[in-house]
Structures are given as C-alpha cells and as structure tokens.
Amino acid sequence: MSTTLNIVLKKASKIYHEGDIVAGVVVVESIGEVRHEGLALAAEGAVSLHLSTKNAGIFDAFSNSIKPMTLINTVMELAPAGKIPPGVTEIPFEMPLRARQPLPGAPAGCGLLETYHGVFVNITYTLRCNMKRSFLNKPLNTSCQFFVQYHPQEAAPRKPVRCEITPASVRRGPAPGPRPAMPHFQLYAELDSTVCPLDRPLTGKIRVEECAAAIKSIELQLVRVETCACAEGHARDEFELNIAVIFEDDYVVTENFPILLVRSSKGDLFQTTQRDRRE
Structure with a gap:
C-alpha cells in the first residue's frame, strides 16, 4: 500500500x-485507508554557512564555531491520531510568518532576512510535514521551500x-611575468x-580623458x-561593484563602488522615472 504526502501553497510564486x-x-494520497498517529506541520527558517572543497580554507577558523542561526521554528498540529480515507485528502493550513526576534541586518521593523542563496551563506525557509505512524510503518515526511522578501x-x-x-588612485591587479611601469592615464x-x-x-558613464597606452x-x-x-572575528571573500581597466600588457586597475540595493514600490518607481525624464 503506497501513501504519499505533498505540500501545495496557495501562492504559486511562493x-x-x-x-x-x-x-x-x-x-495525502493513498489507495487504501491510512492509520496514523498524528500529522504536524513545521515552518523553519535559518541562516547557515555553506562550506565546500573550494572555500573550506577560507573559513577553517570559523567552521567549528559558526552554527545555523534560527529565524523561524513554528510547529502546528494538522490532525490528531486517526484514519484518513482512501483516495486524495486535502488538509488546509494557515501559518503566520513571524520572526522569533528582531535580527541585526534586517531593515527597521523587520525581524526576518530575505531568502538568499549565496556562495558561502544561505538563508532558507522551509515547510515540513510529518505523519507519525505505528512502529510497523515508517513515518512519512515531505517538505516545501518558500521565499521571503x-x-x-x-x-x-x-x-x-x-x-x-x-x-x-588605483590598485594594480596581478600580471604574469615581469611588470613594466604603469602607463599614465586619466x-x-x-x-x-x-x-x-x-x-x-544601474546607470552611469566612464570617460577616458587621456591614456599613454x-x-x-x-x-x-x-x-x-x-x-x-563569529565571536573569534569575521571572514570575508570580496565581491563588489568594480570598474576594471585592462591594458594590452595585462595591467589591471580597478575602482570600487559600494552600492545599496532596495525594493521600491511600483508607484515610487514610476515617480522616479518621470523625474529622471524631466531632468
């Protein structure tokens, strides 16, 4: 007898x-009646550090002390112990999305961080459903990831x-072999x-005033x-908005610009666009 669990969210975008x-x-879909010891649904959110063979050396000093940070851990009972009839049964649920406590790094009034899948850092939110069954049958589990913005x-x-x-004003990038003197440029x-x-x-402009090479x-x-x-310090792998000028002799000079990314409402976006056109 085969029984399957699946979580379906009302919002297709999640x-x-x-x-x-x-x-x-x-x-819950089954070809026969299903006896169970209770169904539970949990919402979990966490910030975790992802280590791989490519970056393990960077965070070796922190790997033992950095543990996942819990953002959400809410559990609710969907159904007490009982029976589920054969066929397809849908059990509705509603769960408020609230943080355990305000966190540093989130905007004012926010306790949750946005979903993020990075090189080293992951911020994930997941719904997990568990059906407990008798000792003769293994429990059934399923999960569904959703996204927070x-x-x-x-x-x-x-x-x-x-x-x-x-x-x-610039720093010089690596170049193979002997390096000649940096050319004059502006x-x-x-x-x-x-x-x-x-x-x-992202808009702007670059102007080459003069260059000797x-x-x-x-x-x-x-x-x-x-x-x-972590308590021992911090590790950072550098990613930025850079302007890189590469000369024919493989000299590389860069200039860095820190930027702030924001989610603006459609109304604000329209007003800003109209102002830009008038200017």
Whole structure:
C-alpha cells in the first residue's frame, strides 16, 4: 500500500513578506485507508554557512564555531491520531510568518532576512510535514521551500558618485611575468546613484580623458559581498561593484563602488522615472 504526502501553497510564486499568512493544503494520497498517529506541520527558517572543497580554507577558523542561526521554528498540529480515507485528502493550513526576534541586518521593523542563496551563506525557509505512524510503518515526511522578501520601500533619494581614476588612485591587479611601469592615464567614472532599486538598471558613464597606452577593455563587474562573523572575528571573500581597466600588457586597475540595493514600490518607481525624464 503506497501513501504519499505533498505540500501545495496557495501562492504559486511562493513569495511572502513578514506578517503574511502562509496558507495551503497538505495532500495525502493513498489507495487504501491510512492509520496514523498524528500529522504536524513545521515552518523553519535559518541562516547557515555553506562550506565546500573550494572555500573550506577560507573559513577553517570559523567552521567549528559558526552554527545555523534560527529565524523561524513554528510547529502546528494538522490532525490528531486517526484514519484518513482512501483516495486524495486535502488538509488546509494557515501559518503566520513571524520572526522569533528582531535580527541585526534586517531593515527597521523587520525581524526576518530575505531568502538568499549565496556562495558561502544561505538563508532558507522551509515547510515540513510529518505523519507519525505505528512502529510497523515508517513515518512519512515531505517538505516545501518558500521565499521571503522585504516589503517594497519608499523611493530613496539618489546618491550620485563621481571619481577620477589615475595611477595614484588605483590598485594594480596581478600580471604574469615581469611588470613594466604603469602607463599614465586619466579616467573619470560616474554612477547615477549608489542606491539602486532592484527593478531598475544601474546607470552611469566612464570617460577616458587621456591614456599613454592602448586599452584592451573596460569592464563593469557587478558582484556581491558575503561576510561571515563569529565571536573569534569575521571572514570575508570580496565581491563588489568594480570598474576594471585592462591594458594590452595585462595591467589591471580597478575602482570600487559600494552600492545599496532596495525594493521600491511600483508607484515610487514610476515617480522616479518621470523625474529622471524631466531632468
């Protein structure tokens, strides 16, 4: 006799905000009557550090002291011990999405962090259903991941940034073999704003004022920063928004721009777009 469990959420996107109700049904399907010792549903959320063979050396000093941080751990009973008839049975549920306590790093008024799947850090939220059965039958388990996002924020004021890039202002990247003297150059970089809504393009311009050597390419690298901290200190693998200038002799010079990503509401996005057009 085969019995299956499945969790189906009402929202197809599986995206929720703090304070929402996570609603759906647990589907039990069996060709015969199912006896059980109770069904329970748990909502779990945690921040965890992911180590692999590629990055283990970076976080060796912290791997023994960093443990997953619990964001949510809510359990509710779906059904007491009893019987489930043959066929398909749907058991509805509703669970409020609330944090155990406010956490550092979340916006004001928020206790949850956004779902995040990074290189080293993962922030995940999962629903788990468990059907207890007699000792002659193994318990049944199923899970379903859902996603947490911050509420859209009011449009933040633009923060343009401009800088001059010269041999005195940049750091030099690695180059194979002997390195000749750095050529003279003068570039200007400008970002329209370091506060960037996720649903709008990142805009700016780069101007080459003068350069004594040929430039192979100018690259804009949009990457991320992940920091893991514990009582012993913190480890960081650097990811940033960089402007990289690569010369023909493989000299690489970079300039870094810290940016803030925000979720803006559609109304704020429309008003900002109209203002930009008038300017």
